[in-house]
Amino acid sequence: MCIPKIQIFFVLSIFFxxxxxxxxxxxxxxxxxxxxxxxLQGAELSSxxxxxxxxxxxxxxxxxxxxxxxxxxxxxxxxxxxIINSVRHNISYLRESNxxxxxxxxxxxxxLNKELSFLRxxxxxxxxxxxxxxxxxxxxxxxxxxxxxxLKEYSDIYRKRSLDIAKRNIEINYLMVDLHASISxxxxxxxxxxxxGQPSHEIIVDFTSDRSQKSNFMITYNxxxxxxxxxxxxxIDDNDASLIYKGVIRQESGIDWEDIDLRLSTTxxxxxxxxxxxxxxxxxxxxxxxxxxxxxxxxxxxxxxDYVVTQSQRLVSKDAVGNVAKQRTFEQIDNGLDIVxxxxxxxxxxxxxxxxxxxLQDREIQVDKRYLTIPRFSEKVYLIADLERSLASELVSGxxxxxYNGGYTGRSYLDMASSDDKVxxxxxxxxxxxxxxxxxxxxxxxxxxxxxxxxxxxxEITLENNKKEEIEVELVEMLPLSQSELIEVDLIExxxxxINRETGLVEWKIKLDPLSKETxxxxxxxxxxxxxxxxxxxxx
Numbered sequence: 001m002c003i004p005k006i007q008i009f010f011v012l013s014i015f016f017x018x019x020x021x022x023x024x025x026x027x028x029x030x031x032x033x034x035x036x037x038x039x040l041q042g043a044e045l046s047s048x049x050x051x052x053x054x055x056x057x058x059x060x061x062x063x064x065x066x067x068x069x070x071x072x073x074x075x076x077x078x079x080x081x082x083i084i085n086s087v088r089h090n091i092s093y094l095r096e097s098n099x100x101x102x103x104x105x106x107x108x109x110x111x112l113n114k115e116l117s118f119l120r121x122x123x124x125x126x127x128x129x130x131x132x133x134x135x136x137x138x139x140x141x142x143x144x145x146x147x148x149x150x151l152k153e154y155s156d157i158y159r160k161r162s163l164d165i166a167k168r169n170i171e172i173n174y175l176m177v178d179l180h181a182s183i184s185x186x187x188x189x190x191x192x193x194x195x196x197g198q199p200s201h202e203i204i205v206d207f208t209s210d211r212s213q214k215s216n217f218m219i220t221y222n223x224x225x226x227x228x229x230x231x232x233x234x235x236i237d238d239n240d241a242s243l244i245y246k247g248v249i250r251q252e253s254g255i256d257w258e259d260i261d262l263r264l265s266t267t268x269x270x271x272x273x274x275x276x277x278x279x280x281x282x283x284x285x286x287x288x289x290x291x292x293x294x295x296x297x298x299x300x301x302x303x304x305x306d307y308v309v310t311q312s313q314r315l316v317s318k319d320a321v322g323n324v325a326k327q328r329t330f331e332q333i334d335n336g337l338d339i340v341x342x343x344x345x346x347x348x349x350x351x352x353x354x355x356x357x358x359x360l361q362d363r364e365i366q367v368d369k370r371y372l373t374i375p376r377f378s379e380k381v382y383l384i385a386d387l388e389r390s391l392a393s394e395l396v397s398g399x400x401x402x403x404y405n406g407g408y409t410g411r412s413y414l415d416m417a418s419s420d421d422k423v424x425x426x427x428x429x430x431x432x433x434x435x436x437x438x439x440x441x442x443x444x445x446x447x448x449x450x451x452x453x454x455x456x457x458x459x460e461i462t463l464e465n466n467k468k469e470e471i472e473v474e475l476v477e478m479l480p481l482s483q484s485e486l487i488e489v490d491l492i493e494x495x496x497x498x499i500n501r502e503t504g505l506v507e508w509k510i511k512l513d514p515l516s517k518e519t520x521x522x523x524x525x526x527x528x529x530x531x532x533x534x535x536x537x538x539x540x
Contacts, residue, residue, distance in 0.1 A: 028061040028202070031219055035261040036226075037340070038249055040268050040396070043226040044073075045253065046261075049217045053082070053209040065089075065201040066223050066253045073222035076205060080215035085206040091199045105190035112186060116179045119172050126165045133158050133165075225252040228264050228358075230398035232414055234425060236385055237405050241367035243387075245395060247341070249356040251349045262343040264360065266396050339394060365391070368422075371430065371473040375437035375461055380429040381473060387423040392416045402427050433473065433512075434464040440523075453530050456492075458523040465512035477506040477522045487534060492523040 031047035049062045071089035078084060136158075203219060226249070233244040247264045251257060341360045349356050368386040373379075383404075400414045402425060409428035416423060440458035463473055477497070481504045482489050491499065497520070498507045510518050528534055 028063045029217075031062050031064040031203075031217075033064075033255060033257055033260055035263070036257055037263040037265055038226060038228045038247075039265050040229075041227045042222055042224045042269050043253065044220055044222050045255075046218070046220045049219065051215055051217055053080070053207065053213050053215055055209055055211050057085075058205075058207045058209055060205040060207055060217070061090075062203045062205065062217065062219065063200060064255065065203055066221075066255050067199065067201050068223040068225040068252075068254060069201060070222045070224065073220075074203060075220045076203070077218040078207065078215050079218070080213050081210040082215070083208045085208060087206075088204050090202045090204050092202060102190060105186055109183060109186045109190060112179060112183050116176065116183070119176055119179070123169060123172055126169060130162065130165050133161055222269060223253050225254075226250055230396045232395075232398060232400035233403065234385070234400050234414075235403045236367060236369075236427060241365050241385070243361070243363055243365050243391075244359065245361040245363075247358045247360055249349060249353075249358060251351060251353045251356065254351055256351050257347070257349045259346045259348055262347045262358065264341040264343070264358065266339045339396075369427070371433060371471055372476070373435045373463070373473060374476045375435050376478060379435050379437060381433040381435050381463070383427040383430050385425045385427050387414075387425065389422055392418075392423055400425055404428060432466045433471065434462075434466065435475075436462045436464075438462070440521075451529060452527050454525050454527045456523070456525045458492075458521070460519060460521050462517060462519045463510055463512060464517045466515060468514050470511065470513055472509060472511050475508040475510055475520065479504040479506050479524055480526065484528075486528055486532065488527040490525045490527065492525060493521050495520040495522070497522070 029049040029051045031049040033045055033047045035046035037044040037046075045066060047064065049064075051060050051062075053060075069089060074087055074089060076084060076087045203221075205217065209215075228247045228249045231246050231248055233246070235242045235244075249264075343358055343360075347356070347358070366388050370384050370386065371381055372384050373381040385402075395414070395416050397416045398414055400412050402409045402412055404427050410426075412426045414423065414425055438460045440460055442458070459477075461475060461477070463475065465471055465473075479491055479499065479501075480489050494506055495508070499505070500507075506522060508520055510520070512518055526534065
C-alpha cells in the first residue's frame with residue numbers, strides 16, 4: 001500500500017520535533033495543580049512537575065504557575081537523589097530558549113499549510129479536467145463524423161478518467177481533514193512558546209543530579225487572590241436543631257483547578273509575623289498653635305520618641321506637629337483556632353468562580369430558645385436561639401440562614417468570636433407576642449433649679465402574650481451612663497428590674513401566662529447645668 005507523501009511528511013516533522021526537544025536543555029516543564037489549601041484570605045497551591053535531569057548541574061524551568069504567586073512562599077521537594085541549589089521566581093514574556101521550539105513548530109506549520117495549498121490546487125486542476133472531459137464528450141457524441149467505434153472508445157476513456165478524478169478527490173478530502181487536525185495541534189503547541197505579549201510566571205530551579213533520571217518536583221506556594229467564607233444553615237423545630245456548615249470558595253488564581261484535593265483552613269496567613277517589642281510610654285503636655293497664634297495645651301501620650309497619641313486618637317509624627325507624616329492601618333483579625341477541613345472528594349474549580357459551595361459538617365446540636373425585646377430600638381419580641389458554647393472553638397463567624405419549623409425566617413450573624421458565655425442567633429420576630437413602650441405625660445415637665453436643669457424620662461412598657469402556652473420574655477432597657485461629673489443620672493423607678501450600674505443594663509425576666517399582659521415602669525432623670533447641651537451616645 002502506498003502511503004501518501006503528506007502523511008510521511010507530518011510523521012517525520014513530529015519525530016524531528018521530539019528529537020529536538022529531547023536534545024535541548026531540560027524544560028520548560030508545566031506544573032499541574034493537584035491540591036489546594038484555601039484560607040479565609042489566600043490559598044496555598046500544591047503542584048507537581050515531572051522533569052528530565054541529566055547528571056550534573058541542571059537549570060529546570062517550570063511553567064503553569066499562578067500570576068499571583070508570593071515569591072517568598074515557594075517551597076520545592078525533589079523525590080530523587082541530588083541537591084537543590086536554588087529556587088527562584090521569574091516573569092518572562094518569551095524565554096530565549098523557547099524561540100528555537102517556537103521556530104521549529106512554525107516551520108512545521110508553514111509546511112503543513114503549503115501541503116494544504118497543493119491539495120487545494122490539485123482539486124482545482126481536477127475540476128477543470130473533469131469539466132474539459134464533459135465538454136469534449138458532449139462534442140464527440142453530437143458530432144456527425146463520429147463513428148460508433150470511436151464514440152465507444154472515447155466513452156471508455158471518459159468513464160475511466162472520471163472515476164480516477166472522483167477517487168482522487170475523495171483521497172484529497174480525507175488528507176485535508178487530517179491536515180486541518182495536524183495544523184490545529186501544531187498551532188496549539190506553537191502558541192505555548194509564542195508569549196503572545198502576556199507575562200509567563202515561572203519557577204527556575206538549579207539542581208545538581210547524581211545521575212541522569214526522571215524526578216517529580218513537588219512545588220507549593222501561596223497566593224492572596226483566593227479564599228473562602230463560612231456560611232451556615234440552622235434548622236430548628238420544637239424539639240431538635242441541626243447546623244449545616246458550608247464553605248463558599250472564591251477561586252481567582254489565574255489557573256483552573258482540575259480534579260484536585262481540597263482543604264479549607266481557618267488560618268489567615270500573616271505577611272508580618274514579627275511580635276511587637278516593649279516600648280516605654282511617656283506622658284507630656286502637647287503644645288499646638290491655634291488659628292490666632294496663641295498656644296493651647298492638651299494632655300498626650302508618647303510611645304518612645306516616634307509617635308504622639310493625641311486626645312483625638314490620631315497617630316502623628318513628632319517631626320511635624322499637625323502633619324500626618326506616617327499613617328498606620330490596623331486590621332482586626334479573628335482570633336479563632338486554626339482548624340483545617342479536609343474535603344473527602346476531589347473538586348474542579350474554574351478560575352474566576354466566586355461561589356463554589358462545599359459542605360463541611362452536618363450535625364445535630366443543642367439549642368436553648370428564649371424571647372428578647374429591647375423596645376427602645378424595636379417594638380418587636382424576638383425568638384433567640386442560644387447554641388452550645390463549645391461550637392465557638394470549632395467554627396468561624398459567618399452568616400447563617402435560619403429555618404424554623406420547616407420555614408425560612410431570614411438571615412442572621414453567627415458570632416463565634418464573641419466573649420459572651422453563649423452563642424446566640426436571632427430566629428425571628430414573633431408576632432404573637434406584643435410589646436408597647438409608651439411615654440408617660442405626667443413626667444414631661446422639666447424642673448429648673450438655681451443653676452441646673454433636671455429633665456425626666458418616664459416610660460410604661462406593656463408585654464402581651466397571645467400564645468396558648470406560658471413564655472418568659474427578657475425585657476431590656478438602658479440607663480444612661482454619665483461621662484461627665486457635671487451630669488447626674490438618677491434612677492427613680494424600675495419595677496424590680498435587675499440593674500447593672502457599670503453597663504447601664506436594666507433587665508426584667510417576665511413570665512407571661514397564656515393570653516395575658518404584664519406592665520413595667522422605667523423612670524429616670526438627668527441633672528446638668530442650664531447652659532450645657534447633652535448628647536446621648538450609644539456605644540458597645
